[in-house]
Amino acid sequence: MKRSRWALSGGLAALGVAEMTLIGLGRGYGSTADERRRKLPGDDVVSHPGVSTDHAITIDAPPARVWPWLVQMGWGRGGWYTARWVDRLLFPANGPSVDRIVPDLQRLDVGDFVPDGPPATECGFIVVSVDPEHALVLHSTSHLPRQWRSRADVDWSWAFVLTPVDGGRRTRFHFRSRWTSSPWWLSLFGHLVIVPADFVMSRDMLHGVKDRAECHDSSQSSTRLS
Secondary structure, three states, X not given: OHHHHHHHHHHHHHHHHHHHHHHHXXXXXXXXXXXXXXXXXXXXXXXXXXXXXXXXXXXXXXXXXXXXXXXXXXXXXXXXXXXXXXXXXXXXXXXXXXXXXXXXXXXXXXXXXXXXXXXXXXXXXXXXXXXXXXXXXXEEOOOOOHHHOOOOEXXXXXXXXXXXXXXXOEEEEEEEEEEXXXXXXXXXXXXXXXXXXXXXXXXXXXXHHHHHHHHOOOOOOOOOOO
16 A cells, blocks of 8 residues: 555656646747747737747748748648647648648738638637738637637737848747636646647647748749658
8 A cells, every 4th residue: 555655656746747847848948048038029919928938949041931931820721830640630620731832821911810720610810910031920819619708718929030040041930929818727727738738839830840941942832842
């Protein structure tokens, strides 16, 4: 009995450590302490967030070659550049993320709606600001099942920022989410489940954009990844 209690305690402690590690990665994978402190476009959209996450990666391509991939993001558009197994698991109704620049998706204006689910869900983002080759800011209050929206709330901003480095030959790709939610059970779920899951999603997205931008010349819209 004593050994069982020790084993249970050890297992719970290991789970706790794993959860805290995933929360840490979900809040800051790839980003530096300076980047997490830095003020970014869109920070005023959700001015007092309950959760803020920052993720970043360096891309061996200039901002002009990264930007087209960001403009075409969205459900039923270019996708979110996550791994295909993630798409199949979480977004089975959506196709794989594109591996080419789609000319028809290269226009994005303030006020446009970027879907993040089938039309019936009415889930997606409103474009708050567009600064070509530098920053794209999105805002959502619809990322809940429709039947929950009368008793729960989410207010979420998502900023994507491109900073030229090494004389403009490379790009630091940094995106930040800031959100508040209510009631308490939804906020707890967000901290314990959504933030750790964001590690997987954000890591895939960072590398998905990086691989595409580095492998493609954005002027060659028909070229595909091998």
